[in-house]
Amino acid sequence: MQTLTTVAYLAAAILFIAGIRRLRSPATARSGNTVAAVGMLVAVVATLFDADVLSLAKIGAGIALGSVIGAVTARRVPMTSMPQFVAAFNGVGGGAAALIAFAEFYRLFLEGGEGGFVVLFTIFLSMLIGSVSFAGSIVAFGKLEEIFLSGSISFPGQKALNALVALVSLGAAGNAIVGGPAPLASAVVALVGALLLGVLFVIPIGGADMPIVISLLNAFTGLAAAASGFVLTNSVLIISGALVGASGSILTYKMSSALGRPLQKILFGAVGAAAAEKEGDGEEKPVTSGSAEDVGALLNYDADSVIFVPGYGLAVAQAQTAMAELMRLLESKGKTVKFAIHPVAGRMPGHMNVLLAEADVPAEKLLDLEDVNPDFADTDAVVIVGANDVVNPSAREDGGSPISGMPILDVDNAKRVVFVKRSLSPGFAGIDNPLFYDQDKTMMLFSDAKTGLEGVIAAVKNS
């Protein structure tokens, strides 16, 4: 039986690797996901063979409950909310790793036996990393859903507090590992400290950087899973956890370099930057506001080449179909229309491509940042729908800005700029956009993305 389980675990690990491999190309990606899911099924079924009837019932109940919760949520989530649900699923995974570690620790404690250094060390590794991932993911979820703690939160002495909490948590863990006094209390302190640390770690980070944080927490949960594999001497946990930990780290690095945002800056830079941004606000500056008719006339008579910049607001309003319709309408009038897709448009890499593909926009019209930026200078009008941070020139010009260094779409090089936006409220990173106040160039259409675009479509047809 033991041999059979081991072989099944090996098969599962190979299926995971093959699955990830297939996910590298759009053509095979779907099958890759299925291959990985089959691997998971193999591993779970193989483990069931070790269970007696009573545990089988408990496990069955737990899996049934979790599967229903997971399946129902995953099916209901709108595409626009994908990032936060990835965060949520990641969080429960981290939570599971922490619980496993705590349960194993408690069992050792009850038995009064010495776990040995390696077991205790990996127990705490799994417990601490899992808890950070759990609490951090919950905060990321809350931020992206805009339920709680949205925006970048910072306060004086934040770094000192973080260091203190980390020190207490690690100290308590160290005490329990070397067999110091009050092991159970130490474990609880370490656990609570790690949860707190997870919260503190994510709250100062602004929404624009959240995808990278989620990716990093994903890698953390992988490491926690690998550590719990050492605790339980289970090979499939070690292999899969290490696989995710490593691939997740590389993915995080790739994402952050695609955004020109070094990890260090994201994780530790937010604290100072947030304080600087608060000044200079509070004054009403004039903007040129226009109606849908004004925008329609501008596109009809003053623009032969148009670039659309879709952003998160477009995704939220489900306005991708309206945008595609406006594209076809303008093309029928002999104008050229392109789409500029920022690497994090819609908050996650690839998110906007997915939504526009859904609205039947041909893939060749979707241009990446590097490809489209030289084109703006020869463009008559840029229509920005529900985006702000990704076109904010202060990323390029203002060294003190929280999004400084982030590559942006150089829409300010175009002749005219139209923002379709609900209000002047700053974008997700919580910073103002100087482009709003360029009254000669910029026209603001204050509207929800869908209503606004539909108004513009009607205006272009009628004018």
Next chain:
Amino acid sequence: MTRDLLSQVTVLVLAVVIGFELISRVPSLLHTPLMSATNAIHGIVLVGAMIVVIGPDDPLTEVLGFIAVVFGAINVVGGFIVTNRMLDMFRTRPQPRGKRK
């Protein structure tokens, strides 16, 4: 014990190397689905949680293990379904436009 540990560390190191190698060249388009799929894969903690439940009984470990099983199952099932839905979106891509209107 030490030989066991040694072989576990070997496995760990090899898996890390494979993990690094796997993500060498991925188009940014697939970053999100890839993250989501690896997210589902670390749901393998479900297996760990099952082992805790199978192990020796005492009320607290039982409860913790059960919650961990639920969490793990949410991670696995939710993760794979969400990834699948994301990838579903790419399928419409090669189709000629105007078919669905």
